[in-house]
Amino acid sequence: MNALRRIYAIFSKELTQLKRDRMTFGMVVMIPLIQLMLFGYAINTNVRHVPVGVVDHSNTGLSRILVQTVGATQVVDFIGHYDSIKEGEDAIASSKVRAILVIPKDLSQRLARHPTVGFGLPPSTDQETSRPVAHWLVDGSDTIVAGAIKSLRSMPLAELLSKPANRNVPTFEVTLLYNPEQRSAVNIVPGLVAVILTMTMIMFTSAAIVREREHGNLEMLITTPVRSIELMLGKIIPYMFIGALQVVIILALGYVIFDVPINGSLWQLAAATFLFITASLVLGLVISTIATNQLQSMQMTIFILLPSILLSGFMFPYEGMPEVAQMISEGLPATHFLRLIRGVVLRDVVIFDMRYDVAWLMLFTLAGLIIASLRFKKNLD
Amino acid sequence: MSEFVIKAENLSRNFGDLKAIQNLDLEVEKGSIYGFLGPNGCGKTTAIRLLTGLLKPNGGKVEVMGLSLPKEAEKLRLHIGYMTQKFSLYDDLTVKENLQFIAKIFGLSAKQRKSRINELLSVYGLDKKQNQLAGSMSGGQRQRLSLSAAVLHKPELLFLDEPTSAVDPENRREFWEQLFDLSDQGTSILVSTHYMDEAERCHKLAILEAGIKRADGSPEDLMQQMGAHVIEVAATNLRQLKQQLLKVDGVITAAQLGARLRVLIRDSVLDPIAFLREQPGIDIGDELVKVRPSLEDVFVTCTGEGRQ
Numbered sequence: 001m002n003a004l005r006r007i008y009a010i011f012s013k014e015l016t017q018l019k020r021d022r023m024t025f026g027m028v029v030m031i032p033l034i035q036l037m038l039f040g041y042a043i044n045t046n047v048r049h050v051p052v053g054v055v056d057h058s059n060t061g062l063s064r065i066l067v068q069t070v071g072a073t074q075v076v077d078f079i080g081h082y083d084s085i086k087e088g089e090d091a092i093a094s095s096k097v098r099a100i101l102v103i104p105k106d107l108s109q110r111l112a113r114h115p116t117v118g119f120g121l122p123p124s125t126d127q128e129t130s131r132p133v134a135h136w137l138v139d140g141s142d143t144i145v146a147g148a149i150k151s152l153r154s155m156p157l158a159e160l161l162s163k164p165a166n167r168n169v170p171t172f173e174v175t176l177l178y179n180p181e182q183r184s185a186v187n188i189v190p191g192l193v194a195v196i197l198t199m200t201m202i203m204f205t206s207a208a209i210v211r212e213r214e215h216g217n218l219e220m221l222i223t224t225p226v227r228s229i230e231l232m233l234g235k236i237i238p239y240m241f242i243g244a245l246q247v248v249i250i251l252a253l254g255y256v257i258f259d260v261p262i263n264g265s266l267w268q269l270a271a272a273t274f275l276f277i278t279a280s281l282v283l284g285l286v287i288s289t290i291a292t293n294q295l296q297s298m299q300m301t302i303f304i305l306l307p308s309i310l311l312s313g314f315m316f317p318y319e320g321m322p323e324v325a326q327m328i329s330e331g332l333p334a335t336h337f338l339r340l341i342r343g344v345v346l347r348d349v350v351i352f353d354m355r356y357d358v359a360w361l362m363l364f365t366l367a368g369l370i371i372a373s374l375r376f377k378k379n380l381d
Numbered sequence: 382m383s384e385f386v387i388k389a390e391n392l393s394r395n396f397g398d399l400k401a402i403q404n405l406d407l408e409v410e411k412g413s414i415y416g417f418l419g420p421n422g423c424g425k426t427t428a429i430r431l432l433t434g435l436l437k438p439n440g441g442k443v444e445v446m447g448l449s450l451p452k453e454a455e456k457l458r459l460h461i462g463y464m465t466q467k468f469s470l471y472d473d474l475t476v477k478e479n480l481q482f483i484a485k486i487f488g489l490s491a492k493q494r495k496s497r498i499n500e501l502l503s504v505y506g507l508d509k510k511q512n513q514l515a516g517s518m519s520g521g522q523r524q525r526l527s528l529s530a531a532v533l534h535k536p537e538l539l540f541l542d543e544p545t546s547a548v549d550p551e552n553r554r555e556f557w558e559q560l561f562d563l564s565d566q567g568t569s570i571l572v573s574t575h576y577m578d579e580a581e582r583c584h585k586l587a588i589l590e591a592g593i594k595r596a597d598g599s600p601e602d603l604m605q606q607m608g609a610h611v612i613e614v615a616a617t618n619l620r621q622l623k624q625q626l627l628k629v630d631g632v633i634t635a636a637q638l639g640a641r642l643r644v645l646i647r648d649s650v651l652d653p654i655a656f657l658r659e660q661p662g663i664d665i666g667d668e669l670v671k672v673r674p675s676l677e678d679v680f681v682t683c684t685g686e687g688r689q
Contacts, residue, residue, distance in 0.1 A: 009485030220469035225458045
């Protein structure tokens with residue numbers, strides 16, 4: 001009973017302080033808002049309107065129609081004409097353009113022999129094999145931009161000659177579930193919940209306790225009957241509500257602005273979020289028992305935050321990482337939450353079906369609480 | 382027979398190579414005001430932290446309120462109040478909110494809280510400031526707030542670590558009045574200070590230097606048993622005289638007080654005035670008076686070995 005009273009005392013004190021600290025209170029709302037707008041719009045793996053140039057050795061009506069047809073895909077925008085390949089390469093080097101399209105002199109011959117044009121296949125001999133109609137020189141350093149231009153490799157050309165498009169039978173039929181329109185936001189917005197919670201939850205809790213130590217409040221607190229676990233719970237609980245508020249902001253705005261559906265049940269969503277918020281808060285507590293000032297706690301938060309963004313599967317698919325990175329990724333709470341929340345929000349999964357991730361988050365929280373309680377001593381030694 | 386609220390034997394504490402407290406023996410009687418007098422860095426704060434259970438000793442035995450430390454530190458918390466050297470309440474809470482918080486932590490019911498806080502606010506003259514943020518108050522007001530927070534749960538033993546270091550003289554007087562009121566009500570108080578006048582107000586005090594207790598007892602006893610004569614010399618050219626006297630064997634120290642020089646002479650010298658008359662630099666016409674020792678004289682006599 002007294003324990004509950006003390007937890008409540010710390011909880012309400014923390015709320016009062018939070019209410020006075022306009023800046024932090026603002027950050028609670030502004031961080032998810034701004035990050036959502038930024039990432040929701042900015043992170044887009046469907047690259048469009050790549051600035052490119054053309055080196056037209058053929059310089060015929062046909063070549064101009066070819067350039068227009070390619071431009072009509074909207075994958076690229078032709079913004080420059082260069083007289084030689086050398087000039088074009090210089091333009092790539094000085095990053096005026098990302099790629100150049102080199103159109104050879106014999107464009108019309110090449111086109112006539114090209115299978116997609118449909119004048120019948122020439123025999124595939126050494127002398128008479130059909131050759132590509134033109135050549136892309138691409139700045140391949142950015143794999144996503146390069147990929148976009150690579151996707152033009154076998155674009156249909158029938159339109160060029162006002163012929164009906166010849167329909168190839170694909171080897172495989174592919175059906176895209178859950179995100180048929182391939183909008184990045186659908187994947188990004190639930191992921192953002194994990195990233196933003198990692199950032200704010202760890203930062204707030206670690207700073208909250210370290211601040212008491214820095215200001216000397218802790219020396220006063222430890223001469224009172226309050227127990228370590230009560231102090232920690234009292235500190236954590238207000239931030240649980242804050243975390244929940246942030247999740248609501250992100251998902252609601254994601255639904256309204258980016259049309260990200262919430263297919264799963266809200267209860268499942270709440271359960272998964274609760275698991276992750278407690279795991280992150282406990283991690284913040286552990287940091288607070290190590291850091292001696294707010295700068296250190298900030299640095300440690302970033303030390304956790306960066307891998308949580310880059311290795312959790314938020315930005316890059318887990319499957320593409322080397323084994324070591326995958327092991328680090330498995331160690332981060334964000335990875336497991338990311339799987340859960342994408343599962344619930346996009347695929348209407350029941351989190352019990354992903355019990356490995358659930359169990360991992362629970363174990364992490366338990367281990368963290370034990371470590372934090374052991375490390376947090378009620379003395380100044 | 383008097384009862385002791387603090388008993389320490391052979392208490393020691395090191396921080397790495399630094400011996401912060403060495404072999405401290407201490408007995409504080411119930412209901413008394415006990416002072417720790419010493420320069421900055423002499424181990425006053427460490428001693429208080431050892432006695433409140435905030436630090437664990439490297440050696441020795443401590444019993445506070447009959448509880449042995451550090452084992453029973455948690456039990457002790459309900460019986461002691463501690464006012465830290467630095468203001469340790471919350472700057473961003475109001476006076477009343479700070480007291481409310483402490484009261485809740487100590488498990489007071491809503492009714493008890495209300496009456497106790499109102500009582501404290503009026504006793505410590507904070508009732509008009511109760512809705513002001515603690516961070517925006519003056520040093521004296523904060524000190525009164527700290528004291529009221531430390532005594533909120535009516536502790537039997539109160540530790541005050543340099544409570545008056547950020548306070549003007551008038552507030553200091555008032556503060557000591559409040560301490561005597563608490564003492565009257567039966568609270569035992571241990572207070573550390575580097576002000577002589579404050580130390581003189583204590584029932585008993587210990588002089589600490591470099592972690593070692595140099596002397597202890599009541600201020601009167603300490604002054605009587607000082608082991609040195611105090612002579613005040615009225616002469617011209619005091620600066621030069623001081624330098625000359627400091628070289629003389631038998632002179633402990635000399636300090637200028639306005640137009641006089643206060644000279645401490647070892648009590649192995651039987652007639653200090655005649656002894657001084659023989660010194661060069663003192664003229665026939667100079668006035669030499671033997672005066673009553675002050676606490677500062679005691680302090681200067683028994684410290685100084687470890688000073689740099």
